[in-house]
Amino acid sequence: MPSGRYIDPMSIWSYANPVKFLTLSARVQPVLWAAALLSIGIGLAWGFFGTPDDARQGSTVKIIYLHVPAALMAINAWFMMLVASLIWLIRRHHVSALAAKAAAPVGVVMTLIALVTGAIWGQPMWGTWWAWDPRLTSFLILFLFYLGYIALWEAVEDPDTAADLTSVLCLVGSVFAVLSRYAVQFWNQGLHQGTSVPVATGGRTVADVFFYPLVLCMVGFALLFVALVFTRTSTEIRLRRAAALRARAVREV
Amino acid sequence: MDVQITDLSLARGGVPVLAGVTMSLPAGQAVILRGPNGAGKTTLLRAIAGLQPALSGRITGAEDRIAYAAHADGVKSMLTVRENLTFWADVFGAGGIDAAIEAYALAPLADRLAATLSAGQKRRLGLARLLVTGRPVWVLDEPTVSLDTGAVAMFADAVRAHLAQGGSALIATHIDLGLEAEVFDLTPFKATATTQAGATDEAFL
Amino acid sequence: MKALLLRDLRLALRAGGGFGLALAFFLIVIVLVPFAIGPDPELLRAVAPGVLWLGALLACLLSLDRLLALDFEDGTLELLATAPLPLEGALTIKALAHWLTTGLPLVIVSSVLGVMLGLPSAGYLWVVVSLGLGTPALSVIGTFGAALTVGVKRGGLLMSLLVLPLYVPTLIFGAEAARRGALGLDATTPLLMLAGITCGVVACMPFASAAVLRMGLR
Numbered sequence: 001m002p003s004g005r006y007i008d009p010m011s012i013w014s015y016a017n018p019v020k021f022l023t024l025s026a027r028v029q030p031v032l033w034a035a036a037l038l039s040i041g042i043g044l045a046w047g048f049f050g051t052p053d054d055a056r057q058g059s060t061v062k063i064i065y066l067h068v069p070a071a072l073m074a075i076n077a078w079f080m081m082l083v084a085s086l087i088w089l090i091r092r093h094h095v096s097a098l099a100a101k102a103a104a105p106v107g108v109v110m111t112l113i114a115l116v117t118g119a120i121w122g123q124p125m126w127g128t129w130w131a132w133d134p135r136l137t138s139f140l141i142l143f144l145f146y147l148g149y150i151a152l153w154e155a156v157e158d159p160d161t162a163a164d165l166t167s168v169l170c171l172v173g174s175v176f177a178v179l180s181r182y183a184v185q186f187w188n189q190g191l192h193q194g195t196s197v198p199v200a201t202g203g204r205t206v207a208d209v210f211f212y213p214l215v216l217c218m219v220g221f222a223l224l225f226v227a228l229v230f231t232r233t234s235t236e237i238r239l240r241r242a243a244a245l246r247a248r249a250v251r252e253v
Numbered sequence: 254m255d256v257q258i259t260d261l262s263l264a265r266g267g268v269p270v271l272a273g274v275t276m277s278l279p280a281g282q283a284v285i286l287r288g289p290n291g292a293g294k295t296t297l298l299r300a301i302a303g304l305q306p307a308l309s310g311r312i313t314g315a316e317d318r319i320a321y322a323a324h325a326d327g328v329k330s331m332l333t334v335r336e337n338l339t340f341w342a343d344v345f346g347a348g349g350i351d352a353a354i355e356a357y358a359l360a361p362l363a364d365r366l367a368a369t370l371s372a373g374q375k376r377r378l379g380l381a382r383l384l385v386t387g388r389p390v391w392v393l394d395e396p397t398v399s400l401d402t403g404a405v406a407m408f409a410d411a412v413r414a415h416l417a418q419g420g421s422a423l424i425a426t427h428i429d430l431g432l433e434a435e436v437f438d439l440t441p442f443k444a445t446a447t448t449q450a451g452a453t454d455e456a457f458l
Numbered sequence: 459m460k461a462l463l464l465r466d467l468r469l470a471l472r473a474g475g476g477f478g479l480a481l482a483f484f485l486i487v488i489v490l491v492p493f494a495i496g497p498d499p500e501l502l503r504a505v506a507p508g509v510l511w512l513g514a515l516l517a518c519l520l521s522l523d524r525l526l527a528l529d530f531e532d533g534t535l536e537l538l539a540t541a542p543l544p545l546e547g548a549l550t551i552k553a554l555a556h557w558l559t560t561g562l563p564l565v566i567v568s569s570v571l572g573v574m575l576g577l578p579s580a581g582y583l584w585v586v587v588s589l590g591l592g593t594p595a596l597s598v599i600g601t602f603g604a605a606l607t608v609g610v611k612r613g614g615l616l617m618s619l620l621v622l623p624l625y626v627p628t629l630i631f632g633a634e635a636a637r638r639g640a641l642g643l644d645a646t647t648p649l650l651m652l653a654g655i656t657c658g659v660v661a662c663m664p665f666a667s668a669a670v671l672r673m674g675l676r
Contacts, residue, residue, distance in 0.1 A: 144623040151619055155610045158266055164673040165606055169620065172602065172666050176624045179655070183627040186651070187634055247268040302540050305676050321540045325533025331472040332465070343461030344541050382537075 018237045021095045025234045032227035040220030047213035063121045065214060069221035070113035077107030082174050085167035097163035101153055102232030106225055108146040115139055134185040141180045145173045254314045255279045256390055261310030263296045269444035270296055276437055278421050283412060283432050286425040288439030294425040298394045320388035322396060326379025330368035334359055334378055337367055338385055347387030356411045357381045372399040380408055391422040459551050466555035476524050480517040480560045481567055487513040488571045499576050506575035507636035510585055514564045515596060515629055519621060521560045522600040523614045530608050539675055545668040553601040561593030584639020588652060592632035595656040598663045599624050605671040628655055
């Protein structure tokens with residue numbers, strides 16, 4: 001039988017206080033949003049207009065300011081979901097489960113941005129929209145994991161059961177995502193004998209003049225992600241609150 | 254060993270339904286669980302069976318001692334009556350199925366596929382399963398649904414024999430089984446808006 | 459445990475048990491492949507190991523739907539959860555029964571279907587060995603997917619969406635081993651990786667499956 005069968009009523013509420021979270025979130029959200037939009041705005045403008053064209057890649061290289069930060073946040077969003085899921089499973093912290101739920105659509109959009117900008121970048125650079133390169137393929141698999149995670153949240157009716165199931169899926173999925181990453185690397189080398197196109201490594205070896213606006217964009221995307229998660233988590237909490245009020249009204253009839 | 258329930262609170266679908274349930278189920282006795290629809294009878298029985306976590310409170314003496322029977326009988330329609338019973342007897346490691354077949358007059362049906370049984374016959378098979386588990390505490394949710402009077406009498410006899418052997422039974426039912434049993438009404442334990450227990454949606458208010 | 463295994467095997471073999479459905483599906487997929495990509499023997503020979511693996515994987519996936527859903531509907535799962543048998547063990551046994559009634563026949567049939575795709579003679583051994591090593595992992599991972607979606611009405615499609623990404627590493631190493639074998643290359647590395655995945659998954663997944671099943675049964 002599950003060990004957590006009897007739950008001590010006192011241990012939970014001190015850690016999960018949605019009302020407290022809403023207050024905090026209302027206070028930090030304006031700051032986060034302002035900082036995120038400011039740094040992304042400056043970073044993108046600087047990157048697009050304030051840097052010279054690359055000698056080899058021309059102006060196409062500038063898509064890096066969207067591509068790299070989005071790819072970074074696509075992975076970090078999953079990592080954040082993993083941590084939030086663990087907190088939910090261990091401490092039964094409602095806000096944590098809802099934060100994981102809130103982060104998933106953001107993560108999926110980041111993954112999509114990374115994939116699409118990668119395709120747009122790839123077309124002029126290596127003459128194809130898509131190559132079965134390990135990095136690209138890993139992101140595609142990550143995208144599928146996000147879709148499954150979101151679909152499971154949508155499919156389970158009871159919110160706490162949904163939180164439990166998605167948390168375990170996130171844990172197991174993380175293990176398999178890492179496995180897939182290495183499997184894909186192995187598979188591609190096995191197929192193409194190392195002829196794969198060097199993707200995204202270009203972004204890491206850029207000169208300072210490209211690098212500073214890139215860092216600013218990465219910071220901006222990270223802030224944007226945090227701001228979005230705060231906003232979306234607050235929304236999820238309000239939805240649960242509305243549901244609780246409805247349930248209470250029904251019960252008192 | 255008695256089953257003892259202390260100050261138990263339970264939720265269903267994120268809403269507390271029962272609060273402060275305290276009762277005991279002594280060996281050799283049956284308790285009839287009553288309460289209007291939605292009072293939480295099924296929720297309580299599932300919690301005792303270990304299928305559902307409690308918000309707060311304790312249940313002792315139930316773990317690995319209960320045999321649970323709910324609306325679904327767990328009967329496989331493509332197995333014969335005998336095969337169905339033998340399977341559960343093997344899973345619980347309790348031995349023979351002859352007594353169970355006899356108690357519910359299943360002998361004429363023993364080699365028929367469960368798919369060909371009527372609803373009442375299937376129910377008898379589901380109740381016969383309790384006898385092959387060898388478990389001392391029966392936790393039964395509306396066991397007499399779709400049984401005719403003859404079959405209800407068989408069931409009552411089976412419960413009496415079980416109690417005589419020192420077993421106990423907690424039965425949620427609306428009909429009179431003719432058993433010497435204490436009645437436990439759940440109505441006073443209905444959760445109210447002031448119930449602040451455990452991980453429910455109330456946390457969001 | 460033996461009782462559960464025997465019961466599951468018996469149920470699978472009885473009418474309506476679904477034994478053979480997965481095999482028929484596998485056969486149809488293999489037959490449809492030449493229709494889709496053309497009858498060119500060279501092309502078919504090149505894709506044969508991968509197509510056999512993909513067909514086996516899909517056939518496995520198709521049959522997962524019945525693995526726990528039927529037992530959930532008639533209440534058997536709830537009764538099993540209250541039985542002395544640990545749920546982890548019960549799910550391992552159910553995965554084993556699924557493998558015996560689906561994976562193993564697929565492995566045997568795959569060598570015959572290889573003929574239809576013109577699989578090079580060197581490849582038969584490797585296709586059979588890689589499928590034999592890999593299909594247990596498919597059954598065990600599939601059990602996890604089935605346990606995740608057990609309480610979801612019409613969860614079949616959702617389960618496919620959840621399980622398929624989890625199948626990626628198994629498919630990659632399995633199909634790679636078969637492909638290398640068919641080309642006459644050394645297939646040891648992917649085979650060892652595949653065996654590693656199967657061992658790891660058989661050892662760890664039942665705990666995750668039982669955990670999510672308990673949550674789903676609440």
